[in-house]
Amino acid sequence: MSDTTTRALSLLNLLQTHRHWPGSELAGRLGVTERTVRRDVERLRELGYRIESSPGATGGYRLEAGSAVPPLLLTDEEAVAMAIGLRVAASQRLVSGPETTLTALAKLEQVLPAPLRRRVNALAETVQPVGLGAGAAVSSEVLGELALACRDHERVRFTYEAASGAVTRRRVEPHALAPADRHWYLLCWDLGRDDWRTFRVDRLSGVEHTRVLFEPRPLTAEEIEEFILVARSWVRQAVEADAVMAMPLDQMRDYFGQWGQGSSAEDETHTRWQVGGSDFRETMYGLSWIPAGVEYTTDLAEPARGELRETLARMLRALDAAPPPHRRD
Template identity: 90%
Template structure:
């Protein structure tokens, strides 16, 4: 690096540390003349830094905010502090736009020297914000690699361990990272399944960059949110059942959209769909989404089966009974009981 470049960077570092610097003091700090300071200030202005100068005995220079963010110079301690802060914000979802936090963290850690990275790892392990529930442990390296691949539209491979324990190797086009219910999820296009898939990041390992770029498929924020909602619900429930409906798999998937995940063809005309919830009421709510007129059977177990039957029978009696009087109407006279 040339002396001129080194001096300009030193000047920039000084301007970032104080609100105002007299020209004579800058010259003394840098070991140059005030004329050289003025030339170096002009070089920084050419690079996009807004530096205000004021004449006179009390005059000097100060760095102002511009219309765009120019490169920053950080000391080792500042870089470590920023990396730890970004890790905490990312893991605890303290800020909006979590994918921005992860991308910023990935960019910073990508350029940290090995000794500083070790300091960040050691200190971050001891930083536990109070009052926040942590989710499953997620590797910041994995998050960073996925964030960069999503930003750069680069295909990646990784090893995924499903909730069942099945281990598979996946090849995907990463689209977005999103936190939900104390977990991180990767939304991506699965090249083997030829469909969208959502993966829990804490179950990901061995991320491999392929250096193959792709054209991202369009998705609205609402669609991304729906994918994540479905992924959050795709966990083992207290009450689970299968519904086998008289509907071909392709027709069923067209009707249910992302909520049809997990459905399998029973045969050419029937589809098996897992449904569940915290209790039989939530399971019943899921069954109610089966299209009108489509017959189905379910293997809902006891006691949920009996509880559901009793509730439905009582509901049918209420529907078949005469409606109650309108609100505010005089009550109907009771029929006298004979002696």
């Protein structure tokens, strides 16, 4: 295979994994001049790939969907079958790295002509894999956009509706997508909050690419897993309470790590932290993690408050009483 052909295939792969590439960025990635990039783009156009170009300092190239499937050596039926298969694989978590499935799906659907995309969407709505639990509906287009942004390390903007109904516009550096408990989560660095945040993808809309690349912040697989675990615990609990502890916000967050997300400063020396569970016992367990010696108050409501008081009173009496006699053999 000639260097020209190899370079053209590398260029095509870049165009299929990103919505828009500045000419200078493509030249840098391929190790050639912008003039060479323009010639390679023309070669791809001659092969049937529709590549849009825009002039100017912010100009560049993007791959368009054509009137027919570009020369991928796939028939229409094969392309539809592949797109459906990738959707099922993503929903079933069949691939260890979910971004791999999603980026492949985004690549394929990006170049499918409109009639085939409609067929894929119609078929996907009727396909229900065995064993797949019902989860919140997530747009495959949004998942694909986020997966590409994670892969390409590109900042994005989107609208997010929290469980409380509050709607905010966020600007983030996407790091990872992860499925958990029948939901998809996006872990990212929130530029407006200057901190890590995890978002439910089904509550996210209006993804906008900024074309601004970033250097990923170091994060281990274990840390990613803990972030997702914390995010899963944010769902509304049957028994919830706020604990206001005599501990400054910075110290509290240093102590609790990821579990300190959502806490807020009550004043310079006190922090408000939400804790909850399926019943008063789980809420009690959460409160037990407040550091030893740190005084706090809580607004735990009845009847959980009374149940917890009675349980603690019995526990104290048991601890104060003489221990039971040893069991005779």
